[in-house]
Structures are given as structure tokens and as C-alpha cells.
Amino acid sequence: MRDTVLVVGAGLAGLSAATELARAGLPVLVVDQAQAVGGAIHRQPLPGVRSIASGAQKRRWAGVMAGVAAQGGRITLALGTRFGGVDHTGAVLLTGAMNRLIRPRALALALGARESVQPRPGWTLPGVETAGSLQTRLKTLAEAPAGRVLLAGSGPLLLALGAELVKLGRPPLAILEAGRPFARPLAALRLPRSYWAEAATYLTRLRLARVPILTGTHLTAIRAEGGALVAEATGGRRLTADHIALHDGIRSNDIGLPDCATLPVVRLGDCREALGARAALADGRAGGAALAARLLGRPEPAPDAELARQRAAQALLAQLYAHDGAARLADLPGDTVICRCEARTVNDLRALGPSPRARQLRLDGRFAMGPCQGRFCGDWVARLAAADNPGPDTPTPGIGAPRWPARPIAVADLLAATDETEGETR
Amino acid sequence: MTTGTIFWAGQPVPFRVGETVASALMRAGIAAFGTAPTGQARAVFxxxxxxxxxxxxxxxxxxxxxxxxxxxGLRLSPEIGGDDA
Structure with missing residues (x-):
């Protein structure tokens, strides 16, 4: 394993990086926690299920897989295998199908994005999940859940998910979009043409199915009533649904990931900078080639211009979708859960007094101390804690102190891991 | 499409090959997977x-x-109070 580069994540960034590393002559092991390649964006359907991906999506993924196939045996793929972390000696723990302790030559982390979801009363109820979570099931099953689906929050993913539900014959009840992305069509013209084509497809499908897209509308609370979910929204709207998918943007899925002095570690794609699929492909390629050059002592390739283009496009999208939703945090009822892991509430936060520091938030408040390590509450707790002292653009650093392992690991997995590091120098 | 059966708290639930336990349970209309130590419901998020x-x-x-x-044949139960033996 000492010659092998370990790539974590078999999505766009991970597999395009693996291809570049292998092309340079390096053996590559790609692991992914899922049972199929594709990551979140290109999640593949179950065996025998027809893909719901668009033609453009299918072509992009086919290109990535052709690149992998062309490298033959230099790329090994281990599915159902999770990255547990790397210790100070450069030993990496893998659990699941390939349960091993290995010492790779370098580590490329391509774990994609995590979704940001703003806390609201009722967001912990069963039947309420992230848009990405629901979308994963649509892609794997090519089937929409039974019952009424409501999509709420902010961002282009809501339109994509809504259009997929229409395609599967179950249009959502409505899309509640906190921003007003269609209010500035002239600014939107500066988006790349591929973004326009994608948006037009989604909007046409949603319009034909008469799905209400309520912009400038916030979902403020959810409650369980008579076996269903009742959503309250601004403007006095009330909608009854069976499933609610929430989404307030994406962030890098990089919390608790290691740096290691004894091992080159790089982050690629959304895991490095959340810029979406087009950038992930370019970043994976460029990052893979750069890592290969570094390991082999060759000159580093020039940076990919596509990344700058996508960064500009995503910044414009963020402007078009900008809204005041985060200001609503201050008005949340005291019993609203902020930390999902330990059910810590707004009142628990307020009990810490004015302007609590990160350490106090963790040790006294127990925020970001649960098994998710603050992935879902850290940003909001930081914002709420800074609310007494708001600036024009209050920075919202995570408050957590995430550490190894990246996720809870069973002791049994630690004990059962085949140790392939023995006899190798530390 | 091949299928099989898992057991949730003793009840049979069909699944498709390649599917996760969560996906199979949710297709069967099971959204709450028991209770967490905090008292909140366990569910997919x-x-x-x-x-x-x-x-x-x-x-x-x-x-x-x-x-x-x-x-x-996989037997599953809630984190607390279940018996999957």
C-alpha cells in the first residue's frame, strides 16, 4: 500500500482525480461509503432501475467512467468502505467492506458537499429531511415517495429536485424559495449558458405541472398533526404535506478531516470549495494531476481556468438567491432545537449569557459536541451567539473542535481491521 | 428487480437489491426509527x-x-428498547 494513493469519494472529483493519478503511473485505491459510484450528483440507480438523469448528466458521467476504465488495473475501487481518519503516523483506518489499516503514499479527500439547513421549529420531525437526502432516493429508486411532498429553503437544488419529482409523476405541492432568484433577470443573464439551459429545463417542467414556486417565502415552522406535517410559511400560508425536504445551500463536507504532517493530504471538488458539479470535475482533474506531479517530482501543471469561471458563476448565483433568512434565527421560539444530536435549544444557548465564546458553547452548552461534530449546528450556533454584536457580514466560523475519527467508529471495526502497516516504517 | 426481506422490530419489510435499510423502511412507510437518547425521534435527515x-x-x-x-434476513430494531436478537 505504500505506493498507493488513497482517494476518498467516488464522485466527480474523486474519480477524475484517480484517473489523472493513474495516468501518471501511480496505483490508486478509491473508496466510497455508498454501494455504487457517482457520489451525490451522479448517484447511480439500483441494478435494474432506469436512470432519471438528464442526457447531459449521463454524458458527463459516462466520460468520467470511460477515463477510469482506460486506466485498467491501476485504479482499484472499494465500495461500501468508509474513511475513518488518519493518525499522526499517516496510518489510515478504513471500515466497512474493506476494513483495513493502511499507510498510503498520499491522501486525496473528495467527500463532496454537505447541505446547510437552517433550524426551524419541527425540523427534527420524521418525514423532514434534506433535499439531497430525498434526491438520493429518487436517483436510486427512480420512484417518488408516496404522499404529498413540499420543498422549502433556498437554492437551485430545490428546482432540480422539484423537476425530478415531476418527471416521476409526483409534482411537489409547492417550492417555497426564500430568495427571489427571478427578480433580476438582467443580472442572471451573466450566468454561463449551461446554467440557463439547466434552469430552463427545470422551470419548464415545473410550470407544465403547475407547481407553485413561491419566492420570497420562508418556511417558518413545521408541526406534526393527524399523521401529516403542517408547514407554516410567511404570508400566512399553511401547507399540509407528508414529506418535507429542506435545503439552504451547500458547504464543503470538510469538517473533521485531517491534516497530517507525514502524509501529503489534498482536498478536491466540493470538499475543498463548494462550487458544484462542473467545478468538481475540473478540480478533480487538476488536483489529481497536481498531486501526481508533486509525488513524482515533476513540474506542476497550470491551474484550470474552468475553476475561476465556476467560482464567478456560483458567486453570481449566490447573489441572485440572497435573502434575509438567517436574520430569522433571532426570532426562533426558545424551545427550537438547534443541535440535533443532543437536542440543545435556543433557550439552552441563551442561558449561556451574552456573547458566549466557542469553548463555552461547547463545554457548557454542549453545542457541536454530538456525533455529527457540529456539521449541522455549528454555523447557526455561531451566528446566534454573534447576534448581540452583529456586523454587516458577521463571519460564521464553525464552533466545533472536530477530531479523529471523522465519524463514530465501532470498537469492533478497530479490532477487526486488517493491519497492513506492519513492517512499514513510521 | 430482485428483492428480499429485512425485519424491522420483527416485522418483514421488502427491499430491492442495492438498497439501503433506510430506503427500504421509508418505502414501507416507516419514517420514525425509534427514539434517540435525547427523546427525539430517530429519522433520516x-x-x-x-x-x-x-x-x-x-x-x-x-x-x-x-x-x-x-x-x-437482516434483523433490525430501534437503538433503544429494541431487541434484534
Whole structure:
């Protein structure tokens, strides 16, 4: 394993990086926690299920897989295998199908994005999940859940998910979009043409199915009533649904990931900078080639211009979708859960007094101390804690102190891991 | 499309090959996977193993339902108060 580069994540960034590393002559092991390649964006359907991906999506993924196939045996793929972390000696723990302790030559982390979801009363109820979570099931099953689906929050993913539900014959009840992305069509013209084509497809499908897209509308609370979910929204709207998918943007899925002095570690794609699929492909390629050059002592390739283009496009999208939703945090009822892991509430936060520091938030408040390590509450707790002292653009650093392992690991997995590091120098 | 059966708190639930336990349970109309130590309901939220919200008990081990592949005869129960033996 000492010659092998370990790539974590078999999505766009991970597999395009693996291809570049292998092309340079390096053996590559790609692991992914899922049972199929594709990551979140290109999640593949179950065996025998027809893909719901668009033609453009299918072509992009086919290109990535052709690149992998062309490298033959230099790329090994281990599915159902999770990255547990790397210790100070450069030993990496893998659990699941390939349960091993290995010492790779370098580590490329391509774990994609995590979704940001703003806390609201009722967001912990069963039947309420992230848009990405629901979308994963649509892609794997090519089937929409039974019952009424409501999509709420902010961002282009809501339109994509809504259009997929229409395609599967179950249009959502409505899309509640906190921003007003269609209010500035002239600014939107500066988006790349591929973004326009994608948006037009989604909007046409949603319009034909008469799905209400309520912009400038916030979902403020959810409650369980008579076996269903009742959503309250601004403007006095009330909608009854069976499933609610929430989404307030994406962030890098990089919390608790290691740096290691004894091992080159790089982050690629959304895991490095959340810029979406087009950038992930370019970043994976460029990052893979750069890592290969570094390991082999060759000159580093020039940076990919596509990344700058996508960064500009995503910044414009963020402007078009900008809204005041985060200001609503201050008005949340005291019993609203902020930390999902330990059910810590707004009142628990307020009990810490004015302007609590990160350490106090963790040790006294127990925020970001649960098994998710603050992935879902850290940003909001930081914002709420800074609310007494708001600036024009209050920075919202995570408050957590995430550490190894990246996720809870069973002791049994630690004990059962085949140790392939023995006899190798530390 | 091949299928099999898993058991949730003793009840048979069909699954498709390649499907996760969470996906199979949700298709069967089971959205609440028991109760967490906090008293909150266990349920799928992020769907990608990050939030730890869908923890269940599978063959004596607590694990994320959203990542666990279903396999024929697998016996599952809520994290607390269940008996998957």
C-alpha cells in the first residue's frame, strides 16, 4: 500500500482525480461509503432501475467512467468502505467492506458537499429531511415517495429536485424559495449558458405541472398533526404535506478531516470549495494531476481556468438567491432545537449569557459536541451567539473542535481491521 | 428487480437489491426509527451518514440506517428498547 494513493469519494472529483493519478503511473485505491459510484450528483440507480438523469448528466458521467476504465488495473475501487481518519503516523483506518489499516503514499479527500439547513421549529420531525437526502432516493429508486411532498429553503437544488419529482409523476405541492432568484433577470443573464439551459429545463417542467414556486417565502415552522406535517410559511400560508425536504445551500463536507504532517493530504471538488458539479470535475482533474506531479517530482501543471469561471458563476448565483433568512434565527421560539444530536435549544444557548465564546458553547452548552461534530449546528450556533454584536457580514466560523475519527467508529471495526502497516516504517 | 426481506422490530419489510435499510423502511412507510437518547425521534435527515440521526440497531451494532445495505434476513430494531436478537 505504500505506493498507493488513497482517494476518498467516488464522485466527480474523486474519480477524475484517480484517473489523472493513474495516468501518471501511480496505483490508486478509491473508496466510497455508498454501494455504487457517482457520489451525490451522479448517484447511480439500483441494478435494474432506469436512470432519471438528464442526457447531459449521463454524458458527463459516462466520460468520467470511460477515463477510469482506460486506466485498467491501476485504479482499484472499494465500495461500501468508509474513511475513518488518519493518525499522526499517516496510518489510515478504513471500515466497512474493506476494513483495513493502511499507510498510503498520499491522501486525496473528495467527500463532496454537505447541505446547510437552517433550524426551524419541527425540523427534527420524521418525514423532514434534506433535499439531497430525498434526491438520493429518487436517483436510486427512480420512484417518488408516496404522499404529498413540499420543498422549502433556498437554492437551485430545490428546482432540480422539484423537476425530478415531476418527471416521476409526483409534482411537489409547492417550492417555497426564500430568495427571489427571478427578480433580476438582467443580472442572471451573466450566468454561463449551461446554467440557463439547466434552469430552463427545470422551470419548464415545473410550470407544465403547475407547481407553485413561491419566492420570497420562508418556511417558518413545521408541526406534526393527524399523521401529516403542517408547514407554516410567511404570508400566512399553511401547507399540509407528508414529506418535507429542506435545503439552504451547500458547504464543503470538510469538517473533521485531517491534516497530517507525514502524509501529503489534498482536498478536491466540493470538499475543498463548494462550487458544484462542473467545478468538481475540473478540480478533480487538476488536483489529481497536481498531486501526481508533486509525488513524482515533476513540474506542476497550470491551474484550470474552468475553476475561476465556476467560482464567478456560483458567486453570481449566490447573489441572485440572497435573502434575509438567517436574520430569522433571532426570532426562533426558545424551545427550537438547534443541535440535533443532543437536542440543545435556543433557550439552552441563551442561558449561556451574552456573547458566549466557542469553548463555552461547547463545554457548557454542549453545542457541536454530538456525533455529527457540529456539521449541522455549528454555523447557526455561531451566528446566534454573534447576534448581540452583529456586523454587516458577521463571519460564521464553525464552533466545533472536530477530531479523529471523522465519524463514530465501532470498537469492533478497530479490532477487526486488517493491519497492513506492519513492517512499514513510521 | 430482485428483492428480499429485512425485519424491522420483527416485522418483514421488502427491499430491492442495492438498497439501503433506510430506503427500504421509508418505502414501507416507516419514517420514525425509534427514539434517540435525547427523546427525539430517530429519522433520516441528511441521508449520507453525516448527521447520525438515523441510527438503528443491526445485529447488535448501532449504525446509520442510511448507509447500511439491506440484505436478506437482516434483523433490525430501534437503538433503544429494541431487541434484534
Amino acid at each position: 441528511c441521508g449520507i451518514g453525516l448527521c447520525q440521526g438515523c441510527l438503528i440497531r443491526a445485529e447488535g451494532r448501532i449504525t446509520e440506517a442510511c448507509l447500511l445495505p439491506a440484505r436478506d
